[in-house]
Amino acid sequence: MPSDAAPGEAPDDPLANPLITTFGRLVESFRHLEAVLGRELQESSEMSLTSFEVLLRLSRSPGGELAMGELARQLDLTSGGATRLVDRMIATGEVERRPCATDRRVLYAAITAAGRTRVSAAADSHAASLQRVLAGFSPEDLATLDELLDRLRPMA
Amino acid sequence: MPSDAAPGEAPDDPLANPLITTFGRLVESFRHLEAVLGRELQESSEMSLTSFEVLLRLSRSPGGELAMGELARQLDLTSGGATRLVDRMIATGEVERRPCATDRRVLYAAITAAGRTRVSAAADSHAASLQRVLAGFSPEDLATLDELLDRLRPMA
DNA sequence: GAAGATTGATTCGTCAATCTTT
DNA sequence: AAAGATTGACGAATCAATCTTC
Numbered sequence: 492m493p494s495d496a497a498p499g500e501a502p503d504d505p506l507a508n509p510l511i512t513t514f515g516r517l518v519e520s521f522r523h524l525e526a527v528l529g530r531e532l533q534e535s536s537e538m539s540l541t542s543f544e545v546l547l548r549l550s551r552s553p554g555g556e557l558a559m560g561e562l563a564r565q566l567d568l569t570s571g572g573a574t575r576l577v578d579r580m581i582a583t584g585e586v587e588r589r590p591c592a593t594d595r596r597v598l599y600a601a602i603t604a605a606g607r608t609r610v611s612a613a614a615d616s617h618a619a620s621l622q623r624v625l626a627g628f629s630p631e632d633l634a635t636l637d638e639l640l641d642r643l644r645p646m647a
Numbered sequence: 648m649p650s651d652a653a654p655g656e657a658p659d660d661p662l663a664n665p666l667i668t669t670f671g672r673l674v675e676s677f678r679h680l681e682a683v684l685g686r687e688l689q690e691s692s693e694m695s696l697t698s699f700e701v702l703l704r705l706s707r708s709p710g711g712e713l714a715m716g717e718l719a720r721q722l723d724l725t726s727g728g729a730t731r732l733v734d735r736m737i738a739t740g741e742v743e744r745r746p747c748a749t750d751r752r753v754l755y756a757a758i759t760a761a762g763r764t765r766v767s768a769a770a771d772s773h774a775a776s777l778q779r780v781l782a783g784f785s786p787e788d789l790a791t792l793d794e795l796l797d798r799l800r801p802m803a
Numbered sequence: 804g805a806a807g808a809t810t811g812a813t814t815c816g817t818c819a820a821t822c823t824t825t
Numbered sequence: 826a827a828a829g830a831t832t833g834a835c836g837a838a839t840c841a842a843t844c845t846t847c
Contacts, residue, residue, distance in 0.1 A: 505770040506706060510777040513793055514684070515700065520796045521677045522723045528670070541837090544671065550662060560807060567678045572838050574809055579837090596807045596846045614661040621666040627798055636795055637669055640676045642783055697815090715830060728816050730831055735815090752824045752829045 528620050535616035538609065541566070542580055543617065546610035549586070549602040556589060556601035573600075585609055684776050691772035694765065697722070698736055699773065702766035705742070705758040712745060712757035729756075741765060 529540040536543075548565055549555055557565070563573035577600045580586040585606035591597035602610070625633070685696040692699075704721055705711055713721070719729035733756045736742040741762035747753035758766070781789070 505767055505774060506703060508770065508774045508777075509789075510781060511703070511770060511774055513789055513796075514773075514777055515703065516793065516796050517677070518681065518696070518700070519721075519723070520799050521673070524799060525674070526723060539837095540674070544674070547662060547667070547671065558807085559809095563808095565675075567675070567682060569839060570808060571810080571840075575837070578809095594807085594847075598808065611661055614664065614667060618661060618664045618667055621664075621670055624799075625666060628795075632795065632798075633665075633669055635791060637672065639784075639788065639792055639795075640669075640672050642788075643676050643680060643780075695815095716828090719830095725817060726830060727818075727832080731815075734831095750825075750829085754830065 524624065528617065528624070531620045532613060532617055536609065536613040538613050541576065542585070543610065543613050545576065545580060545600070546585060546602055546606050547614075549600060550607060550610055554599075554601070555607075556599040558591070558597050558599055560597075562600055580606075680780065684773065684780070687776045688769060688773055692765065692769035694769050697732065698741070699766065699769055701732065701736060701756070702741060702758055702762050703770075705756060706763060706766055710755075710757070711763075712755040714747070714753050714755055716753075718756055736762075 525540065532538055532540055532543060544566060545562065548562070549557055559573050559577065560570060562568075562577070563570050566573065566576075568576065577586055577588070580600075581588065585603060586600050587603055589599040589601050591599060628636075681696065688694055688696055688699060700722060701718065704718070705713055715729050715733065716726060718724075718733075719726050722729065722732075724732065733742055733744070736756075737744065741759060743757050743759055745755040745757050747755060784792075
């Protein structure tokens with residue numbers, strides 16, 4: 492009768508694969524963390540985590556703007572998803588569209604002054620949430636996590 | 648004029664907070680990883696990562712079943728979300744509903760024989776994807792990651 | 804004709820209201 | 826009245842098709 496794996500053999504139950512288990516835990520931890528932080532950001536700043544990421548990336552870019560395609564790539568969205576996201580953020584006044592001087596196919600999403608004000612306030616609240624959630628982690632832990640993430644990205 | 652943080656003081660730009668940066672990288676890495684693995688599972692097994700997680704959890708539970716509420720909690724879904732997810736999986740024949748003998752408010756989601764067959768095949772493919780994506784990670788790296796995730800969960 | 808962006812139809816999830824059972 | 830689950834209305838993303846510009 493099959494039970495534990497014999498030495499040198501693969502386990503007989505594919506569902507018991509440790510990689511699958513680790514990945515499942517990663518999904519679980521991440522989703523929960525994202526839900527909690529998103530909820531807190533929403534309550535404190537009336538802003539979704541996704542909008543926050545957009546404003547953060549725009550604010551760090553030269554001119555406070557990014558081409559729609561580049562934004563979609565950075566956020567791992569489809570171009571259609573980026574269009575609708577930016578539509579919503581224009582409605583709230585955080586972002587505006589700008590034409591590209593050299594290629595009329597391209598449109599930029601650019602952060603507005605109001606957007607800068609809002610993302611700055613949101614960052615304070617978000618940082619406080621993170622500080623609480625990550626209280627148990629030493630700087631070394633965070634460095635280790637950072638390094639593991641770096642090595643994860645290029646894959647796939 | 649404010650520029651770099653003076654020694655012993657917090658940086659003056661809240662957007663430069665290292666916790667926010669690390670969290671942003673976590674979001675980015677995770678979303679990308681999830682998208683890639685989800686795509687591959689979909690192509691190889693015509694199954695979403697979410698359905699896979701459901702079947703995995705059901706298959707590991709005694710009787711191959713979980714109460715709807717417990718399933719929702721484990722997957723970090725609302726009860727409504729769990730209802731609709733199970734509806735879809737019933738339509739594909741992977742899952743069935745069962746009444747609870749002792750409390751007629753409760754319904755169980757239970758994996759079917761077809762569901763066991765499908766999750767087993769999906770696990771093989773998913774494990775192969777993970778093996779490729781995580782090829783650069785030693786067993787020690789994975790243990791470190793596992794431990795960090797463990798410490799992340801209870802927070803929030 | 805390929806690249807960049809937008810739009811229509813659809814999918815998957817949430818939220819609030821509801822229904823049944825305890 | 827509280828707990829468990831489902832349903833209607835909606836929000837946010839996808840995919841495939843389209844439109845404009847290169």
